[in-house]
Amino acid sequence: MNNRTPLIAGNWKMFKTGIEAVKTAARLVKLVAGTTDIDVMIAPPFTALAPVSDIVRGSCVSLGAQNLFWEAQGAFTGEISPVMLVSAGCKYVIIGHSERRQYFNETDETVNKRMQAAVNNDLIPVMCVGESEKERESKDTFSILDKQVKKGLEGFSSDDLERLVIAYEPVWAIGTGKTATSHQAQEVHQFLRSVLEKNFGNMLAKSIRILYGGSVKPNNIAELMTMPDVDGALVGGASLDPEIFSKIVQFKK
Numbered sequence: 001m002n003n004r005t006p007l008i009a010g011n012w013k014m015f016k017t018g019i020e021a022v023k024t025a026a027r028l029v030k031l032v033a034g035t036t037d038i039d040v041m042i043a044p045p046f047t048a049l050a051p052v053s054d055i056v057r058g059s060c061v062s063l064g065a066q067n068l069f070w071e072a073q074g075a076f077t078g079e080i081s082p083v084m085l086v087s088a089g090c091k092y093v094i095i096g097h098s099e100r101r102q103y104f105n106e107t108d109e110t111v112n113k114r115m116q117a118a119v120n121n122d123l124i125p126v127m128c129v130g131e132s133e134k135e136r137e138s139k140d141t142f143s144i145l146d147k148q149v150k151k152g153l154e155g156f157s158s159d160d161l162e163r164l165v166i167a168y169e170p171v172w173a174i175g176t177g178k179t180a181t182s183h184q185a186q187e188v189h190q191f192l193r194s195v196l197e198k199n200f201g202n203m204l205a206k207s208i209r210i211l212y213g214g215s216v217k218p219n220n221i222a223e224l225m226t227m228p229d230v231d232g233a234l235v236g237g238a239s240l241d242p243e244i245f246s247k248i249v250q251f252k253k
């Protein structure tokens with residue numbers, strides 16, 4: 001047993017207008033009302049953050065953003081600052097998602113800058129790491145993950161990282177219907193915890209939540225959650241429908 005509170009997070013990616021997001025969030029708040037032993041977070045697109053914030057306020061659902069820029073303000077057309085996210089009601093921010101690494105030139109260095117901005121602004125970072133299918137096949141999974149974690153967290157002390165969340169999202173399992181088996185997830189989560197331990201000590205490594213992401217559905221969440229180092233899930237497709245997402249949140253029932 002450990003004392004990490006599980007976190008079930010929904011990454012809505014580039015789906016839902018403001019009105020659709022408000023409807024989904026309102027339904028979700030009703031469906032998961034009374035959840036006490038699990039943290040719940042949803043990350044709608046930027047344009048829906050402020051209206052969804054009004055809906056989830058006072059409920060057990062927290063708000064997160066899908067990305068941020070590291071400057072507080074300035075001439076950075078198209079970017080969103082951590083201060084803006086906080087004022088829109090965000091508690092969490094997803095950083096370094098594989099889709100950003102793949103399509104928007106995100107690197108371990110820019111992940112590190114975003115991490116610093118998140119921590120300095122009291123946002124809880126959900127730092128995403130994961131290997132591609134090719135990297136897994138060539139047995140590079142552990143070396144890739146080691147590098148992503150070390151570079152992403154370079155310059156931080158264990159005190160800075162108390163609220164850090166890591167999401168292990170194997171790229172080959174995202175949106176493909178191919179889930180890592182619970183044992184594959186456990187093997188990697190255990191490895192990630194050992195990397196944290198080596199770099200930041202046992203206390204921190206034990207307290208950090210490591211989520212699994214990649215085709216999580218109501219029918220596989222319970223099995224994943226039996227693994228000792230799986231502390232929750234970062235859910236894409238199945239988080240868009242509140243009825244389905246609430247089943248993932250309530251996996252114990």
Ligand code: 13P
Pocket residue numbers: 011097169173174175176177213214215216234235236237238
């Ligand atoms: P899917 O659940 O759609 O596979 O997406 C996972 C993901 O990328 C969450 O961030």
